[in-house]
Amino acid sequence: MAYYYDYKKEIDRHTAESRAWVEEIMQNIPLSSLQERLKEIRGE
Secondary structure, three states, X not given: OHHHHHOHXXXXXXXXXXXXXXXXXXXXXXXXXXXXXXXXXXXX
């Protein structure tokens, strides 16, 4: 825990950057045929 508190700002920044990167990647991945079918079934 001491390491976390010593580097909290850096860890939090890295975590935020990683989450933003994952979100960007997820938005650019085309839907699979299963995902498309499920959206049709749900009416989305």
